[in-house]
Amino acid sequence: MGEAERTNLLDLDRPGMEALIVDMGFKPFHGRNLLKWIHKHGVTDFAQMTDLPKVLRERLAAETRIGLPEIVFEQPSLDGTTKWVLELDDGQRIETVYIPDGDRSTICVSSQVGCALDCSFCSTARQGFNRNLTTAEIIGQVWAATRELGRPPSNVVLMGMGEPLANFDNVVRAMQLMTEDLAYMIARTRVTLSTSGIVPALRRLREASNVSLAVSLHAPDNALRDELVPINRKYPLEELIPACRDYIAGEKRRKITWEYVMLDGVNDSIAHAKALIRLLQGIPSKVNLIPFNPFPGTDYRTSPLERIDAFRQRLIRAGIITITRKTRGDDIDAACGQLVGRVRDRSRRQLREGGTVAGGRA
Ligand code: SAH
Numbered sequence: 044m045g046e047a048e049r050t051n052l053l054d055l056d057r058p059g060m061e062a063l064i065v066d067m068g069f070k071p072f073h074g075r076n077l078l079k080w081i082h083k084h085g086v087t088d089f090a091q092m093t094d095l096p097k098v099l100r101e102r103l104a105a106e107t108r109i110g111l112p113e114i115v116f117e118q119p120s121l122d123g124t125t126k127w128v129l130e131l132d133d134g135q136r137i138e139t140v141y142i143p144d145g146d147r148s149t150i151c152v153s154s155q156v157g158c159a160l161d162c163s164f165c166s167t168a169r170q171g172f173n174r175n176l177t178t179a180e181i182i183g184q185v186w187a188a189t190r191e192l193g194r195p196p197s198n199v200v201l202m203g204m205g206e207p208l209a210n211f212d213n214v215v216r217a218m219q220l221m222t223e224d225l226a227y228m229i230a231r232t233r234v235t236l237s238t239s240g241i242v243p244a245l246r247r248l249r250e251a252s253n254v255s256l257a258v259s260l261h262a263p264d265n266a267l268r269d270e271l272v273p274i275n276r277k278y279p280l281e282e283l284i285p286a287c288r289d290y291i292a293g294e295k296r297r298k299i300t301w302e303y304v305m306l307d308g309v310n311d312s313i314a315h316a317k318a319l320i321r322l323l324q325g326i327p328s329k330v331n332l333i334p335f336n337p338f339p340g341t342d343y344r345t346s347p348l349e350r351i352d353a354f355r356q357r358l359i360r361a362g363i364i365t366i367t368r369k370t371r372g373d374d375i376d377a378a379c380g381q382l383v384g385r386v387r388d389r390s391r392r393q394l395r396e397g398g399t400v401a402g403g404r405a
Contacts, residue, residue, distance in 0.1 A: 044106060047132075051110040052081060052103075053179030053186070056219040057226075063107075069099050075225055081109060082182075082226035085190050112137070112183040114191075124372030129187065131156075131180055135173065137204060139184040141192070142371050149198040150188045154181060154214050155205025160239050162259070162272050164304055166338040167204045175210040181217035185227060195227040202237040202257070208244035215251045222254075231255070237302065242278040242286045249290050256290055257300040257331070258283070262310050263318035271310070280322065288326055298327040298364070304335050305346035305354070316357040323363060330358055330365040336373060 055063060057078055064074035076094050080086045087109040089100040115136070116128035125141040140151040158165070159172035189195045199221050201207040207214045214236070220226045221234050237257040238245060248256075262268035268275040275283075291297040301323065305311050319330070332355055335345035346354075351367055358365040 046108060049106060049108045051177070051179045052077070052107050053110060053183055054177055054216075056178075056216050057223055059216075064099070067099065067102055067106075069096065073099060077103070078223070078225045082186065082220060082223075085186070087111070110179055110183075111186060112180055114187055118375045120372040120375040122371055122374075124375070125191075126372060126375050127184075127187065127191070129184060131176075137176065137180070137184075139188060139203065140372060141188055141196070147198055148192060148196045149200055150185060150196040151200050151203050152181060152184045153203030153205055154201055154207040154210050158205050159209065160206050160272070160274050162239065162261075164261075164271060164306060164335060164341065164343050166341075169338075169340070175213060176205070178213045178216040178220075181213060182220045182226075185217075185221060189227065195229060197229070198233045198235070199229060200235045200237065200257070202235070206239055206241065207236050208238045208241040208248065211244050211247065211251075215248075218252050218254055232297075235300065239272050239274050240278055240283040240286075241274065242282045245283075245286045245290065255297075255300070256287065257302055258287055259304075260301045260319075261304050263315055263322050267310060267315075271304075271306075284322065284326070291327060296327075298329045300329045300331055302331050302333055304333045305351050306335050307344040307346045307350075309343065311346040311350050311354055313353065313357060316354045320358060320361040320363065328363055330363055332365065332367045334367065334370055336370065 050063065052060070057075065060078045061071040061074035064077065065071055073095055077092065080092045086092060089095075089104045092100060095103075110132060112129035112131055114127050115130045118126045118128075120126070123143045127139045127141070129137050129139060131137065135156045137153040137156060139153065142149045142151065153176065155175050156173035157170045158167045161168045185196070185199060201214065201218075218234055218236070221229050222231045231252070231254050233255070235255040235257050236248070236252075237259060239259045259272060260268070261271045265275060265279050268280065287299050291299060303310070303319070323330075332351055334351060335343055337343065337345065355365045355367055
């Protein structure tokens with residue numbers, strides 16, 4: 044069987060793995076053991092999986108594969124943040140970021156190559172949409188990070204490239220593996236999905252997964268949000284906000300995290316803060332103010348620190364937990380909204396340089 048046609052075992056969650064192994068004529072617990080070998084122990088050589096029957100190991104080696112993204116580039120930052128560039132089977136590249144913070148270790152995972160949503164302040168939007176990542180490619184980022192770190196991360200945020208709810212099934216299956224006892228065993232409250240607000244998918248998510256939710260709000264009214272986060276034209280605030288409210292309904296102590304990028308002169312006035320307070324009234328909330336990370340070709344600027352602080356104080360006075368997100372890894376282009384943009388720049392530069400060399404020779 045050709046490599047590409049074989050089932051990639053990294054695509055399977057626990058029920059999927061059990062079904063595959065039962066189909067092959069073995070017991071479900073062999074499927075569970077296999078899951079543990081791959082994800083808990085990081086073993087990808089079937090011969091080493093000594094508690095599986097030898098015949099099963101041989102068939103797995105002949106009929107399946109364990110396909111992982113390859114780390115092709117590692118860039119540590121001064122603040123301990125590390126960016127990994129991963130290459131996929133088809134040569135596409137994605138980025139995964141590791142953010143240590145005291146006892147916490149957070150992995151920021153990508154869900155798509157590029158993104159279709161076209162948020163005006165996001166550099167990923169500039170490269171357009173390429174394709175969804177498979178479950179294997181999403182969980183492969185956690186697999187690779189776990190091997191690099193020597194243990195699973197304590198937290199995962201789906202805040203890398205792409206809109207996770209636009210790749211629903213693959214993202215949900217990957218999150219299942221993140222929280223699975225036989226795999227990474229990360230508490231579901233420590234897995235955070237960040238969405239720009241695809242409302243029907245958000246409503247399905249609670250049944251499917253029930254992880255922590257972050258919503259890219261960025262504006263307190265439809266007119267401004269239509270401009271910054273164009274998916275708002277399809278799912279406006281009067282649909283998004285109730286869906287978020289319902290997501291945490293009946294769950295004590297749960298809060299929605301609202302992401303709010305601070306854009307100089309665009310969404311950062313006290314009037315915006317007041318409107319935001321009204322919008323979030325009665326919803327258990329945490330607001331993350333994100334200083335805008337500029338990238339080449341953007342006209343936006345980040346708000347001055349004093350304005351971010353005044354905005355934050357206003358929210359805090361209204362009883363809303365508000366933090367200004369630390370900009371991590373900005374010296375290596377690993378900060379929010381910067382992922383892969385530069386890698387593409389790099390490859391463009393390489394193309395140009397390649398062209399020059401060839402031209403010089405001619
Ligand atoms: N598609 C998902 C995940 C995107 S990235 C979503 O929209 O939520 C995670 C966060 O970074 C989002 O809140 C996104 O709006 C924000 N972001 C994007 N570009 C940014 C930039 N240049 N500066 C600061 N934050 C940015």
